[in-house]
Amino acid sequence: MASEINLSASYKKQDGTLVVTADRKAVKWTGSNSSASLLVSEVINLGKSPDTSAKASVKLTVQRPGMAAPESYVFVFTSPTAARAEQTTFVDALRLVIAANKEKAEGKAEPRPEPKADRPDCEVDSDEQLMSDIVLQKSLLSIDPQLRQRFDEALKGKPDTITISQFSAHFWSTRIHLLRAHAIEKKQMQGPYNVLSVVKLDNVETVEGDGVGEGKLRMTLSKEQIQDVFSQHPIVRRIYNDLVPRVFAEMDFWAKFFVSRLCKKLKGERITDMDPAIGAFDKYLNFDEKDDRTKQFTATYIPRFLDLDGNEQNNSQRRGNAPDIMMRPNPHDKVPILRVLNMTSEKLMANAPPSDGPAHNPVGMDEETYREVRLRDLQLNSQDNQIRLIRRQPKPAAPKSDGKGIDAKDAIAAVCAEVSRQRDLPAELGEDGDREATSATNNLIGRIKRTIARQASSGDVGLSSDQLASTTMTHNTTIEFLHYFWDVYYSGDESRADELSKLAETLLKSLERAAAVAEVAETERMELLRLQKAQADQYLAKTGKRLRVDPVSGGREAVKALLRDTARAVRRADVEYKQTFAEQMAAQAQGAIPAHSQA
Amino acid sequence: MDGIDATDHYLDPKNGPPPSLLVVILDTNPSSWARLSPTLPLGDALSALQIFINAHLAISPTNQTVVLASHIDRVAWVFPSPPNGPSAATNGAAFPSGALPPLQAANKYHPFAVLEATITASLADLFANTSPEAVARAYSATQVAGALGLALNYINRQQALARPGGEANKPNTAPGADDLGAKALLTSRILVLSASSDLSAQYSNIMSSMFTAQRLGVAIDVLTLAGKMVFLQQAADATNGVHMALPESEPGGKGPSPRSAALLQFLMMAYLPDATARKALVSPGAGEVDFRTECFCHQRVVDMGFVCAICLSIFCEPPSGNICLSCDNPLTLPPKYNVKPAVVPRKKKAKRKRPADGNGVGSGVATPADVSTPTA
Numbered sequence: 001m002a003s004e005i006n007l008s009a010s011y012k013k014q015d016g017t018l019v020v021t022a023d024r025k026a027v028k029w030t031g032s033n034s035s036a037s038l039l040v041s042e043v044i045n046l047g048k049s050p051d052t053s054a055k056a057s058v059k060l061t062v063q064r065p066g067m068a069a070p071e072s073y074v075f076v077f078t079s080p081t082a083a084r085a086e087q088t089t090f091v092d093a094l095r096l097v098i099a100a101n102k103e104k105a106e107g108k109a110e111p112r113p114e115p116k117a118d119r120p121d122c123e124v125d126s127d128e129q130l131m132s133d134i135v136l137q138k139s140l141l142s143i144d145p146q147l148r149q150r151f152d153e154a155l156k157g158k159p160d161t162i163t164i165s166q167f168s169a170h171f172w173s174t175r176i177h178l179l180r181a182h183a184i185e186k187k188q189m190q191g192p193y194n195v196l197s198v199v200k201l202d203n204v205e206t207v208e209g210d211g212v213g214e215g216k217l218r219m220t221l222s223k224e225q226i227q228d229v230f231s232q233h234p235i236v237r238r239i240y241n242d243l244v245p246r247v248f249a250e251m252d253f254w255a256k257f258f259v260s261r262l263c264k265k266l267k268g269e270r271i272t273d274m275d276p277a278i279g280a281f282d283k284y285l286n287f288d289e290k291d292d293r294t295k296q297f298t299a300t301y302i303p304r305f306l307d308l309d310g311n312e313q314n315n316s317q318r319r320g321n322a323p324d325i326m327m328r329p330n331p332h333d334k335v336p337i338l339r340v341l342n343m344t345s346e347k348l349m350a351n352a353p354p355s356d357g358p359a360h361n362p363v364g365m366d367e368e369t370y371r372e373v374r375l376r377d378l379q380l381n382s383q384d385n386q387i388r389l390i391r392r393q394p395k396p397a398a399p400k401s402d403g404k405g406i407d408a409k410d411a412i413a414a415v416c417a418e419v420s421r422q423r424d425l426p427a428e429l430g431e432d433g434d435r436e437a438t439s440a441t442n443n444l445i446g447r448i449k450r451t452i453a454r455q456a457s458s459g460d461v462g463l464s465s466d467q468l469a470s471t472t473m474t475h476n477t478t479i480e481f482l483h484y485f486w487d488v489y490y491s492g493d494e495s496r497a498d499e500l501s502k503l504a505e506t507l508l509k510s511l512e513r514a515a516a517v518a519e520v521a522e523t524e525r526m527e528l529l530r531l532q533k534a535q536a537d538q539y540l541a542k543t544g545k546r547l548r549v550d551p552v553s554g555g556r557e558a559v560k561a562l563l564r565d566t567a568r569a570v571r572r573a574d575v576e577y578k579q580t581f582a583e584q585m586a587a588q589a590q591g592a593i594p595a596h597s598q599a
Numbered sequence: 600m601d602g603i604d605a606t607d608h609y610l611d612p613k614n615g616p617p618p619s620l621l622v623v624i625l626d627t628n629p630s631s632w633a634r635l636s637p638t639l640p641l642g643d644a645l646s647a648l649q650i651f652i653n654a655h656l657a658i659s660p661t662n663q664t665v666v667l668a669s670h671i672d673r674v675a676w677v678f679p680s681p682p683n684g685p686s687a688a689t690n691g692a693a694f695p696s697g698a699l700p701p702l703q704a705a706n707k708y709h710p711f712a713v714l715e716a717t718i719t720a721s722l723a724d725l726f727a728n729t730s731p732e733a734v735a736r737a738y739s740a741t742q743v744a745g746a747l748g749l750a751l752n753y754i755n756r757q758q759a760l761a762r763p764g765g766e767a768n769k770p771n772t773a774p775g776a777d778d779l780g781a782k783a784l785l786t787s788r789i790l791v792l793s794a795s796s797d798l799s800a801q802y803s804n805i806m807s808s809m810f811t812a813q814r815l816g817v818a819i820d821v822l823t824l825a826g827k828m829v830f831l832q833q834a835a836d837a838t839n840g841v842h843m844a845l846p847e848s849e850p851g852g853k854g855p856s857p858r859s860a861a862l863l864q865f866l867m868m869a870y871l872p873d874a875t876a877r878k879a880l881v882s883p884g885a886g887e888v889d890f891r892t893e894c895f896c897h898q899r900v901v902d903m904g905f906v907c908a909i910c911l912s913i914f915c916e917p918p919s920g921n922i923c924l925s926c927d928n929p930l931t932l933p934p935k936y937n938v939k940p941a942v943v944p945r946k947k948k949a950k951r952k953r954p955a956d957g958n959g960v961g962s963g964v965a966t967p968a969d970v971s972t973p974t975a
Binding site: 392411414418421425432433434451 | 627629630632633636640641642645646649650715719722723726727729731732734735843846848855857858859860861863864865868869881882883884909910912924925926927
């Protein structure tokens with residue numbers, strides 16, 4: 001371990017001592033009146049004055065993590081004899097460390113993307129990440145118009161003391177699940193697919209000269225598709241590198257490739273004599289397909305999913321290791337597509353990320369798989385680890401006595417007498433009985449009618465869809481503010497008391513908004529009523545008969561009925577707030593001051 | 600000849616509605632009935648009930664009925680009488696099914712006569728064996744939960760008997776039932792006629808019965824003559840039954856009380872249709888149902904409270920020692936559940952205020968109930 005270095009140096013024209021710690025992590029300067037210290041890890045640059053200058057000094061540029069601009073410290077070595085030597089010592093001691101730090105800093109930037117890429121896409125972002133990801137929130141808002149509407153409406157109505165960031169933090173805090181689902185949706189990518197089968201040639205009519213032209217073939221090819229073609233069929237890459245730009249231009253290359261026999265062979269279609277014979281591609285027609293397979297076989301990790309030794313005795317068909325009938329290389333194939341498709345699938349899967357397990361895990365089964373796969377049915381039952389749930393019935397409370405004191409004996413005697421009295425069942429109801437029975441009937445019929453009315457009228461309210469939408473919007477925003485209000489109210493945080501008072505005002509404003517919506521609905525209804533009346537008058541004038549006018553529903557009453565419970569909730573919140581406020585103001589005025597304690 | 604005069608369809612169980620079983624649970628708390636006697640004496644109520652049951656039996660020869668008495672401390676069979684019969688010690692009211700007073704037997708339809716006689720005898724026996732101390736002790740108690748359990752047991756057995764192939768060899772002992780009915784499916788319902796109020800101690804049992812009834816497809820109808828049965832309201836709502844309270848009325852003069860006429864009308868109009876008929880009718884529900892439950896510690900009805908996450912028992916306030924009363928698990932409370940709201944801004948000086956007691960618990964329309972979580 002290096003030892004501490006003590007040098008005499010001056011900083012800002014003050015004499016003092018410069019100390020480098022033994023572990024070379026910090027540099028401290030102490031002067032008569034002041035001191036300075038810095039961490040070597042923060043140093044980005046170290047410079048020294050040239051040997052020819054009079055003073056031996058050293059300049060350290062330090063970038064502290066919190067600050068925007070780097071600071072520079074200049075130390076002048078003041079030793080009368082060995083200033084230069086000290087300068088050299090200092091510089092040497094720190095130079096390596098600083099260089100190493102620099103490399104680490106740069107090196108950190110690059111390895112970091114890779115662990116991220118390895119991270120499986122199903123890993124979920126934490127709540128804080130989702131809350132702070134504004135881009136994600138904006139994209140979710142742009143996709144879901146209803147959510148956007150709610151957000152905008154609530155934003156419009158919010159009190160001014162609440163900042164936008166506070167507001168949006170509260171808004172999203174109850175909708176984190178939406179954010180998470182959206183994030184997962186966005187992260188999904190399309191997997192590899194067989195490109196050659198997707199690229200199609202369209203026969204496009206072109207008009208040339210006298211109006212009758214040849215059909216030209218058009219196709220579109222994107223960059224990703226080109227890359228996919230190269231990765232799925234390396235032979236195409238080879239040809240491309242050979243031919244372009246020497247023989248063909250790029251467009252030309254692709255145009256010729258997609259009509260060539262080679263392309264058909266790669267797709268697996270049969271090659272007929274009608275296909276154009278393009279010399280440049282056709283020489284590769286007889287390429288060896290097995291060359292492409294090297295990547296698959298040199299994969300670093302092949303999971304052991306099949307125990308060939310174990311299956312030796314267990315193989316009922318004993319066909320050996322020859323590939324499946326569809327996979328055998330057969331130059332006289334009448335339907336090469338079967339083999340080609342299978343091979344293409346194999347290539348695609350080889351390029352896709354493996355789902356078996358992290359590629360860097362040790363080869364072989366891991367502990368958990370081993371435990372799962374083991375046979376267990378002949379083992380003795382293991383000890384029961386269950387925790388029994390005790391569930392006791394509540395003790396029955398003593399029955400409440402009324403105090404009216406019906407004597408028990410009398411009661412029993414009375415009922416005994418009642419029961420043993422011989423009586424005939426009444427043959428008819430008396431007058432009183434009749435009256436009672438009629439009123440009971442009316443009671444029942446009233447109830448039935450009410451039930452019918454309740455069941456039937458759950459749909460139509462009589463408001464137009466616009467009115468309904470604005471009523472819904474008012475309700476939604478009011479509920480948002482109520483949420484916010486109760487959240488702040490029960491947080492018990494004294495510093496948010498101002499916020500609370502503004503929120504209470506906003507809630508009252510929501511009531512006014514609801515009233516405004518009701519008014520608009522009412523004017524609409526008035527209009528409808530007027531029209532109806534006009535119609536009825538017309539009818540009367542024409543035929544002399546009165547048209548029966550049904551009362552027009554909707555309007556203020558309907559809106560009020562819809563928003564009744566919302567208004568009740570707002571008023572409840574308001575009452576509670578005012579009550580607590582009055583109590584606390586009184587307590588404050590009295591000056592009673594035991595310490596405020598929270599449970 | 601039978602095919603010509605078309606008498607078959609009256610007794611055809613395959614095409615007609617299935618037989619219906621009605622279980623009547625009658626609250627027989629003497630104190631409650633004594634309190635009711637000015638407007639509705641027990642005798643008149645029994646007459647109305649009798650007429651109602653007769654009507655039910657008259658609808659179809661395959662209909663059955665059972666009457667249970669939910670007494671202060673036990674449940675007793677009223678009809679059909681238990682095999683050992685009412686005790687021989689009572690005077691003359693006990694009878695084996697044959698020995699009816701001849702006058703009545705002559706003019707009455709036999710099943711109705713048997714029904715009336717058995718009910719009278721059993722109730723007389725029941726009241727004769729009730730001691731005044733028991734009545735004084737259990738002021739307005741009635742074992743509704745026990746009666747519901749007994750009724751559901753009976754219904755279950757009857758349904759098993761009625762199922763084709765299942766236990767069909769056992770004789771069907773309830774009078775008024777034909778053997779023709781044994782093969783068809785049985786629809787059942789329970790009617791609770793109560794004169795007392797809820798007992799908090801029976802809450803969990805009533806809820807269990809409610810779920811069982813839901814499972815069996817049994818409707819629980821409730822008609823309260825006095826007092827409020829909150830839990831039975833929920834039970835009726837959950838099982839598609841009808842719950843109503845008989846309206847009050849003036850006491851009558853001589854003769855049968857007028858309120859019994861109202862009782863009869865209610866029974867006949869709202870409670871007579873069986874499950875098959877109810878599909879075609881709109882039942883007169885009581886409107887709003889009070890869905891509140893009661894707390895475990897004090898048996899008070901609550902609408903906001905604390906719930907143990909392991910055994911789901913409800914408390915109105917955190918239990919002492921933070922241990923759940925029924926499953927003995929330690930509970931953790933949410934961090935700020937009883938924070939007193941601070942509504943007034945703090946003054947800049949060093950003095951701190953003590954906020955008045957705000958309600959941390961059990962208030963607020965928009966906030967959800969707090970949840971206690973157990974520690975590992």
